[in-house]
Amino acid sequence: MAKRRKVIRAGRLVYAAVYSTVHPSDSPEARAAKTKCSSAARQRMNMKYAWQKLELLLASNFTPRDLVVTLTYDDDHLPNDRDGAVDKIKRFWVQLRKARRLAGQSLRYVYVTEGVHGDKRLHHHVVIDGTGGDLETLQSLWPHGKVYIEYVDAYGYEALAGYLTKEPREHGSPNGLRSWTPSRGLKKPERESGWVPDDVTLCAPPGATVLDSDSMVNQWGEVKYLKYLLPDKRPERKTRPRRSKPRKTA
Template identity: 45%
Template structure:
């Protein structure tokens, strides 16, 4: 008998889960209980939910010193509709990309367009990689109003940021509208699924910080889910991964999870 194990590595964030899955020779009751275990495991992992995907996408591509930005419109420049607002933010992204390309710099981004909370005015939230000299450039390329907020990504955890960016996803997003838009050059989280011996236990590597942990055990099986942060250096309250860890690659990190 074996268990299923799934591990997702996204930058400094790791989600891993191990659970008992149904087998061909299981009786009706055992199969039902194991199926419930599988469902609970998938829910805990949350990698298929939009917010969970966004959290891990950001963790895989942005460090604590990248930027979270909010752009707004002055009254005279307020777009007449969402489509026009999206056109303007795309124009801003294009201008910023061209500015960086001329300097040999890459642009990575995720953005959302909102209009259903607060004063119900159209505005945008963006997460972009920082080059260290962005503030004045960003302000100069957004001619429609204020850049009302600009902070380091590291001032919030990825889950909180993903929750904030998708807060209009259920009731405020027009039918057919994307929940968020991301640049094509973003890296995908590393995912590995495998069968492991039934007596395999999950353990967090030394030096890691546990963010979430959930366990369930019945007479027919069990699941254990752990979400944790890999060791980081801390500088000025902003977390970022050390270069040696990045260069080590995903395989080394996966070995640490086993």
């Protein structure tokens, strides 16, 4: 007999499940019990909600030391509608990409445009790879309002993904339909699936931080689920942009 193992790797973030599956010789009772295990595993691993997909995208491409940026508009530059705001941030990306290219630096980002919740004032939330000294550069390229910066590790991937998908969930689709725009060439999460011996168990590697876990065992089968964050082995950056805290209403 063997069990099924599924793994999703997104940078340091890992989702994993090991579960029993139905065998042709199983009795109806055993088949029902094992089906319950496999259904529980699939429910944990199918990532059907938009925030889950965004969490994996963020973890695949951004480190805890990358940036969460809020771009606002003052009264003199406030666009008339969402399309006007999108036009402005598209021009911003053109300018920032040019500046990064001249400095020999990469540019990765994911952004959302919001303006439905709170005071309904248009603004943008951006996740971007940090380079050091970013605040001054971003401020020089965004003359339309304020620029606020935090770090990804101030949120964590799951909380950040939930924050960036809040408007579709709260004012539209309960699943939080995709509302973000990514830069080109972002890495995708890696998915693995295969068979393992029946005595194989599931555990996080040494140094990993377990974020969530669940298990179910019955007479005929079991399912074990883990979500964990691998240790950060990247060297600390010597320079970090000056931190600026965003408005609570943004």
